[in-house]
Amino acid sequence: MKSNLHTIPPIDPVALGMGEPTPAWTARGTVAYQRISIALFLAGFATFSLLYCVQPLLPAFSSEFGIGAAQSSLALSLSTGLLAFSILCAGALSERAGRRGLMFASMTLAAVFNLVAAAAPSWHAILLARALEGFSLGGVPAVAMAYLAEEIHPNGLGLSMGLYVGGTAFGGMAGRVGMSIIAEYFSWRVAMTMIGVIDIAAAIAFVLLLPQSKNFVRTATFNGRQHMRSWGRHLSHPRLPIVFAIGCLVMGIFVTIYNYASFRLIAPPFNLTTTETGLIFSAYVFGIVASSWAGALADRLGRGPVLAAGSIIITLGLVLTLSHSLIAVITGIVVMTIGFFTAHSVASGWVGRMAQGAKGHASSLYLLAYYLGSSILGSAGGWFWQKHGWTSVIEFTCVLVAMSLGLSLVLWRKPVHFQPAST
Template identity: 40%
Template sequence: MIEAHSRAWWRATLALCLGSFLVFINLYAPQPLLPELRQVYGVSTLGVSLVMSVATLSLAFSLLIFGPLSDAIGREGIMRLTLLLAGLCSLALAFAPSFEALLMLRLVQGFVLGGLPAVAIAWMADEFERPALLSAVGLYIGANSLGGISGRVIGGSVAEIGGPMAGFLTVGGLTLVGGVVFWRLLPMSQAFVPRRFELNRALDDLRGHLHNPVLLAAYLLGGINFLIFINQYSYITFRLAEAPYALAASGLGLIFLTYLGGTLGSMLSGRLAKRWSPSLCMMLGVVILMLGTWITLFQPLPLIILGLTINAFGFFLAHSLASSWVGRHAQGARGSASALYLVFYYVGASLGGFWLEPFWRHAGWSGVATASWLLLAVTLVIAVGLWRFERRVPAVKQ
């Protein structure tokens, strides 16, 4: 098993962080372009949000395939191949002839983007000692946020110069180069024990995870929190593209620098969980997310940016610990257990527009905030339930 902060730990963690970074560059590059795409194609706010939703939904579906498959054939090959395919999809997006074609390519891209996140944490759970796992997962999810930031900033900035399709070309090229580096950095697994793939066994594993209340609670917490968090960013672009802000695509892309708050939150998650407990830190993350949402209601742009930064810190704090919670509490078949967490996570993201859209139409951003608090109250109750579980079962090593 790989010890924390050893040379092997740093190499493996760096490789997985790079892979995570590249995945989320590709997934989120179109988000600051939504107002422009809405005008170009003459679709509604809900319609253009499908550019994000179809990718996250197909990504969620792919996790059900890649997770169990990785338990049978191994994890490295899946991560390497799908990462390169994701880069090729971004290049193809630059030549999409219509909005429908763009959506279809995003559907395919979302599917292949699921390969790495479906198995990365399971790979770490196999190879790392438990103290090494918490720190590695925090850094890995911090790379998620950095990838999300970079994708949006690159997408918005390049689109300002060469249009949206230039952004896709840039992201695709970066992904192919980074994929080659990832391929060479990632060490081969030493602790993985393959299991012959059997559909009935895979379904039994998924059913077992869903019937485990400790895992199901973490699944719901991650999925609902992400439903709110990621879709708030979509609707804030609509708010800030209009008067009195009137931000262009490059300015909207810079708004996503607030994700740096999430990078800090995920990197601190391991330390905070050791000082208190993972479930208590999940509760704290949800409360911080509720507070940040309240701050975004103020009109000055600096306060909106502050609120989004606080949101990112709270969300990624809770997400990092919910994700590692699954890896520690899964009873076997860690690949499918981690993948199922991400299924809830990305299904939540794909459904967020349908939940927030009526509130947006009725009351604008204040409606989005109200809709957010309603669901965040649910995840706060879930986190309290996990905290009570930890108090009843002190023997479980966190």
């Protein structure tokens, strides 16, 4: 039987006197494309299941350690904050150390720190372990996006990026729902231990599946000035900083809603149990579908209109959560989740298309903004919850989504480097 493992044959422009060789892209529909997609799905799963496994445990932390909602959110905010800055270091390091090995090491080390957090004897020890876990994870997100942008043919990049984001959605859902159920019937420490073990296994499967890079060019030495120039070039791009800002805003909205919805739903008039509240995080299933759908649709219609649509969908979801009907609140969370993953999938894919060289640096800047949105804006949402309640949280997030929509419309009117996929 003939193997289906192949890449699109490159035309060598050097032989024609036209410049640099065309990259040996991996084509959509090949075995190599499928292996890359599955491996990066696992990377997304591990990253988000480790990062957000504490989110449904925030009320439990508040009760056990005698702290408020905003303080308990530090178990997540410290991880995402340290992750944001480590992404810059990891993106630069991957230019010398390589993509595949760095992602594997980061996934494994982060899972080990999650096991340490599960056994930590005090609140401050948990925060330290979670901070180190977030810093360790920096080697996955930016490098994964850069790997896809370098290896996947542009006509299939939207779908592959959507599948990676779908993996983050599945990991986020599995972490949240699984932790809620296990914590109620056993303990939050048992739940965190199980997530750590599962993600060590995911890291092993990842490294066995992912092919070595074909288009990655390793730098011979670490050059700090060169990295600064690369970051500066992306920040001076006419459109990339707008995409970075959108990533920051939509992530801030998403984390704020998921952080404090649990506090609202376990209180009157809903009075849900931990397990019942955790099951609401199954809304991530819709995020998995939406991210893949949005990525493929953006390849055909253009990223601007799909990105703007994501912000509009988020707004509809936020408004629905104001209801005192449990069904309406759950529907609102589902709709908001669909809008978030639509926007994030398109924005992350657009970074790879816009960046001209040093794609790892561009990806790291996007994810720096993305996780700073999770850390800073997510913590700010806790202040609104403690001082003014759910209505104030929604007002805060509606301001953020209005800003995101405005920036999306700017990109829609003046798109950069978009070429529709062939049918």
